[in-house]
Amino acid sequence: MSRAEAVEMPDDGARSTPDRLRRRVSRLLSQLTVRSDRLINEGLARVDVRKWHYAVLASLQEYGPGSQAELSRRTGIYRSDLVGVLNELAGRGLVERVPDPDDRRRNIITISARGRRRLPGLDKVLDDLHDELLAPLSPAERDQLVQLLTRLLDHHTRAS
Secondary structure, rough: HHHHHHOOOOOOEEEEOOHHOOOHHHHHHHHHHHHHHHHHHHHHOOOOOHHHHHHHHHHHHOOOOEHHHHHHHHHHOOHHHHHHHHHHHHHHHEEEEEOOOOOOEEEEEEEEEHHHHHHHHHHHHHHHHHHOOOOOOOOHHHHHHHHHHHHHHHHHHHHH
């Protein structure tokens, strides 16, 4: 069995998955990540968007214009991949690129008016997808999960 096939196998609970595996947080996070990515990617694809499109638009809206290097750091998108994402967004009129007046070799990326208008609709799509992902949790449990995951991520980000 390949790794891809193993990832696709359903985890049907205690009937076939050993308890010592079901108790491993790393395994649970990995399996949930696969399912979360699939749900988000498929949901965004229905509105002709990718998660990296959203990340760039959200970053530009919240932090303002930036260079490609800044956007790469803000979003976690590799610089080489970011070029393609920006090409797609610019082609749709969602971002604008202009030469940096301080360094003509680099571009400054800005969210366009069209991008600002599109972002709230994408927020709604993602809100609905997250509601689906987190359906078994109460609002308080959802908040607690976000707090705990943020704390873990912050700790490991500082440690690296």
